[in-house]
Amino acid sequence: MESFERARLDAYFAKIAAQFAADEQAASFLVTHLLPERPGFVRAVASLSRLRAVLPKPKSISPAAQREVEQTFPVDALTRELFAETDTALDYGKVRRFGAAPDGIDFDFLRYVTRERALKEGTPFFLGSDMRPQPHCSFFLDLAKTLKAKSLQDYTYDFLESLDPPSDVLSATEDGLLAYREHCTEHRDEPMSPATWKRRRVTIHNFYDWAVDEAKLLARRPYYRRPNGRDVLSWGTTAALDVRHLTYEQWGFLDRVGLRGLLPDGTADPSFRSAHTLRDSAAGNLSITTGLRLREFRALLDIEVGPPRRDGTAKEVELQTIAKFGLPRTVEIQDATLREIDWYRRTERAAMVRRASRNLWRRREEFFVVDDVNTRQMKLRGVGTWSVKAMSRPSPRRYARWSPRYDT
Template identity: 25%
Template sequence: MGTSSATTPRWRLFFHETASLLLDDELPVPPEVAEIVVAARSRPRRRSTPFFIGPEGVPDDIINDYFGPGGSGGRLAETSARSYAYDILVFLNILQQWNVDWRDASPAALGDVRTWRLYGQGNERPVGDSTWQRQAQAISSLYSWAATRGVQSPIPPSFDRSHRRVADPGSAYPRSKSIKWFTAAAIAQWVNLGLRGYLPDGSVDSSYRHRSGLRDGAFVRAAYGTGLRTQELGGLVIGAEWPAAPTGPYATLQLPDGLAKGGIGRPFWASAEALSAVHSYVSTDRRLAIETAHRRGVYQNLPDVLTLEERDSPRFAYDAAGRRLKLNLLTPFDRQRLFIRTKDVLEPAQLWLTEQGLPLPHTAWNRVFDRANSRVATMGVPMSRMTPHRLRHSFALKWFIIGRLLWIGRASTLSQAEADTLRDEMGSEWFLVQTLLGHRSVETTRNTYLEPFIGLDIESLLSQVQDKDAEQLLTLFLDKHPRVESRTSW
């Protein structure tokens, strides 16, 4: 099924902000819609609450109540609520182009949406299975809520969250085959080809013009070296939450509540490679972007700024009225307006910046990865698409295997007594990875991140390679695994 003309009236998405209700894009707002937005400002809503206006210019009370204080969407974290809102917006506008009201959508219409998103002829931006599963979860959540308001759900009970038929509706959801893992060598190759401007033969591509390769490569290494999610790594504050310079082979850091999934912070660990790569970016490209922004006056008269005072404890930020806010609780969107004041000069507090010296939204990393994947694909290199979350999966696999080495006494860097102590503390390699990822349940670690490797007979594989280091071991017994991306020949 195709889509109709772009002139079809569409759904509009707004967000409640501290000072105003902002549109999701910069398109002109009709006067009648502007009146609705102005009236909506007075409603008691938390910051960044989504607000939908239908194609006829009328707010949709059911969807807006879903994101309200009493709705299922209102209980989501701020970033999750935004993600759900954009996914629902796409769904609504596809139905609108087919002249289908979302309240009257049938299971067949829902199946058509899935087909269009994944495989639709003429769809210039098809999504992968994992992206559809995320979008389907938002759609399912909305319809579950709407059912309490009299809307019949088009999602049959015999379908799972990805809208695929299952034999037993009460059974566990089947895992997506789109999940991939990458070895360190494959990640390095992807960075060189996609972000640093190299060609498959190892030479430099003289036509490559991307200027943020150092930043982007540092982010990839930091993601693989910490296992953090995109919004977690993308929102960290330099100095207070990430060291400005390497402090040793590993750094023990604290993820703030405002960035952590579920709103509960936790310790995390950064590898030496991650620390070194980020330091190279901080001391060169990031510093240059800030100095250039100062010369251009970018930081002068910025609206709605939060400041960290150099002389004060980094635990608090201050708004324009002097109110003190806990840094630990600031959300990713709060951190977009967070600056450090040094000698009456403002500098962005967030670690990752744009070329213009402004905080980079964590959502922008998806575009960075998309661009790099497109570049790799044009070279004909047989590599799977890299995503930020696949780096997290790869981090999990690396530490699962290293943990197994420790548990069976094959790690040369630990004495037997040290290995015994670690086993007593952690329980098993599964709990080690669970701790590193910050999962509340070890079942999530086992069944979502590492399910294909539960039965991996590492002991027999290691019998021939006792003297290899951890990364060589990873390459050795993951090189032929069908769902693990390894380095290809140049």
Template identity: 30%
Template sequence: MRPIEPVTSWFRSLGLDVRDADTMVTYAYAVVRLLAFLMARGLDLASATENDLRHYRLWRTRQDMQAPPAEVTGNAQLVMAVQKTTWGKESAAIASLYKYLKRINLVADSPWRSNGDGTNSLAKRGSRDMRVRHLELDQYIYFRDVGFGGLVPDGGIDPSFRGQLPHRNRACCELALLTGMRIQEWSTLLLPELGLMDGGRPQTTYADLSACAKGGYPRSVYVPVDAMELLDPYLLLERPQIVAAAQRGLRQQHRDLFVVDRVEADGTRLRGMFEGHRVSWRVKMMEPELRRLAVWETGNGLEPLAVFLRRGGRMPTFSGWDRVRWRAWDRMKTQATGQPTPMLPRQCWLYHDLRHTFALRLLIFLTREALGGDHAQELPMSTLVEHMYGNPLLVVQARLGHQAPSSTYKYLRYLKDPMGEVDRAFRRWTAAGGASYVTIAESLLNLGDADASQG
């Protein structure tokens, strides 16, 4: 058992601040671990010192520390050391808790010192380097068509493929690549957001993101022609079958669903019944969990409003998309055995790698346009407005929805392939490039065939 107060009151305050579910879970586990550690030392939250919390940080982040207290070892998960990024989340939870304890006058101040730069002695040390892994064109085609689409490397049909919903999976890859959206953004899209209601399908469109965007920061995302076109096979072939097969289950769950009967304001607002009440929601303000429950009353049945569906007619969960990704990765590795295929990375591709690919390709294109385009040559950027309008970094920052330019600046180091530069710089220095002590010595001594025969 853990102390009920003041932790439950703090947790209630988090709920009233509308923290998302993932954050609440992370904070809960972090504080339970801290309480167990302090109780094993005969301490509580009010009596813990900075030294106690620093020992807790060492125990959580170092494998070579002594065994944790007996009260903590009951759960094997607790004795595993964590990375700096994970510790950053735990330290944020602890900081939030002590901020609340200070507000209710349970402690006079936080038990750690401020470093004077906005950080404290409890926070993680060192800056986090963003991991950017992108795909080249041949890698992406292999990723999309072979891994997710079930084709063979030469583009033919694989009769032995037994994967599920290949058209859906190819469409989600194309949408992620050509829009730069995160998985929680593209995977939770609803039909009205892409103009797909009543059989309509625009050539291009804009999707307004807010509740499903990172941090809830609103932005508008352009969806180009190719992304919309690759949705067609899924919308015409796979999705109708899923919806038809799911009707019985959806009817049984009718009371728990958000049943929409009116779509207003060009698809930006939904009206219907939810939990016995008549409600109205702006689509971009709908949280992912509500989106999973949204269905359209067509008169001939219930149609889920989520663009991407799994068997059963519901929106796939993030763990469901992860299973799709790992199955695709296993298939890519299998197909690469004994066949000429693009180079695969050491670790499985991530959906976020498509976002990085979008950012780098767009940044490279815009940079070349700014440096060598006709517009740049005819009209130099002599004013601040012209500079901001044509600055590739600012354009990419807006497309990605980065709040700080520093997040976009990290892509600069990847504009050129550093490994390719190393290969070219040292090509003639290596044995593979034909260089050896004998050949270099012959070159330096100007020894030709005739001289060598005389020697």
């Protein structure tokens, strides 16, 4: 742009900003096409609000305009996953809203909290009556190195309940811990089951292992622990699980009658209301025959399953990020299950995609639209290139759509 054109734009935006100036400014985030004429617009927005960050649209960025804006305002990368989840978007907003460096100090809070080996989201902090961090914080900082946010949350609630009634766990005695076990398993309004207490006991063990072996806060554990792992906190048994095991014939009956909607004689049941019998049956057989965990099952993509093989062999699916603790493992999908899934894919699913195509097209901005699928290398290309087994949930894995047919 010519200098006189930029001067005219600056004067125009300045006039608009002066006309609509507010008595109290609100914090703002600006998503815009960062083209050569936009710096004047950005400055006008900053004069009307407390501009926390500029997020330029990836496909319309002028390097010269970006360098000019970066001299005055924070400029962050705009990605679909940044605003795909409410919690992620709120966390980003909090960092930019409250992460303001003192005058004269060049410090980017967002880059600091998202750097490699930074403190993980969901890491709890424990403060004393003087608002100073307690030793328990270091324990959870260590846990955060290997656990995800949901596991940290579970451990935190277990730990908080172990402080009710309030006590100093570092000065707890064996008698006190025994009384706590009896309180949880016998005297509460709703006593804990053996399985729940076992998890609570693991939390207590982990804390005292850390306090003795790593933090050196205690010389020894406040209770005796046998070499076989048994100790005074052991209680109950979880061997007799409240689970009913089905025989193969019973599972077949449940599949045909409960999921497919057939009568015991094999004819269709007119009173069965589900419109997705093939999906229900295929999903049930997939979960039963593979041993997928719930999180893995929910995040599995259709291209990971694939079509049935000509030689009738099982399909091996490599799981990584969606597996427990992110540890790679392989599951096998048998040929019969692959054929049932393919039957559903060609019938019920095809009809469902056709019916939903218009709605998906209207909502295309909400999805990570896939432009290319590489089934040999198991990679997706859209806004960037993603390895399927390295995609986590909730990441684009949850919102991936194949653009020509909008097939998940």
